[in-house]
Amino acid sequence: MKGLRLEPAGPPELPLFSFDVVEMLERLRVEMGVAEVGPVTLTMRPETTLAFIRTRKGLRGGDIHLHSLLNRPDTPKQVIEHVLRHELIHLLVPPREVDGKHTMHPPEFWEHERRLVPWAGLSWGWIAFALHEVIRRDEEAECIHVKRGWKRLFRRALPGWALVEEMPLDPGANLDSMDGLIDRAKVAAPGGP
Numbered sequence: 001m002k003g004l005r006l007e008p009a010g011p012p013e014l015p016l017f018s019f020d021v022v023e024m025l026e027r028l029r030v031e032m033g034v035a036e037v038g039p040v041t042l043t044m045r046p047e048t049t050l051a052f053i054r055t056r057k058g059l060r061g062g063d064i065h066l067h068s069l070l071n072r073p074d075t076p077k078q079v080i081e082h083v084l085r086h087e088l089i090h091l092l093v094p095p096r097e098v099d100g101k102h103t104m105h106p107p108e109f110w111e112h113e114r115r116l117v118p119w120a121g122l123s124w125g126w127i128a129f130a131l132h133e134v135i136r137r138d139e140e141a142e143c144i145h146v147k148r149g150w151k152r153l154f155r156r157a158l159p160g161w162a163l164v165e166e167m168p169l170d171p172g173a174n175l176d177s178m179d180g181l182i183d184r185a186k187v188a189a190p191g192g193p
């Protein structure tokens with residue numbers, strides 16, 4: 001989930017969500033005070049990462065990209081709202097150096113996420129448990145890579161939001177928790193790790 005500068009793979013898709021995602025994005029831009037930062041577009045494509053926002057030097061706003069993996073009617077609304085809010089926070093909290101390392105997600109980024117997405121811990125859990133077979137966290141690049149075989153998940157329904165509502169999950173979980181969450185999901189999956 002960072003501002004990668006990769007060329008998109010494949011043509012853009014129409015949204016297949018069970019709700020109006022464009023309306024959601026517009027609502028979030030206003031609610032989060034991002035409207036003044038500039039226009040934000042949304043594209044669904046089979047990229048190499050789960051989601052990112054591309055900003056361009058000298059241009060205001062940004063382009064949010066969601067992986068096609070998420071573009072389906074059974075992706076919980078809470079997860080898409082979390083991911084959109086996460087990407088919009090990137091427009092509010094610039095990357096900076098922390099302990100000698102350039103990072104897209106300094107501590108104040110996660111403070112914003114906890115405040116603006118109180119259900120983020122559950123959503124990170126849902127992403128890990130629903131998608132663990134086809135995702136991998138890339139610590140260095142600060143993103144979630146989508147593996148090549150991601151289309152296999154289209155053979156079955158995704159779990160609903162109820163999956164994580166009863167789960168003992170850390171409400172403060174974030175991208176740094178994903179290795180542990182993915183490991184937990186693999187152990188819990190039928191057939192084990």
Ligand SMILES: [Zn+2]
Pocket residue numbers: 001002086087090104105
């Ligand atoms: Zn991010």
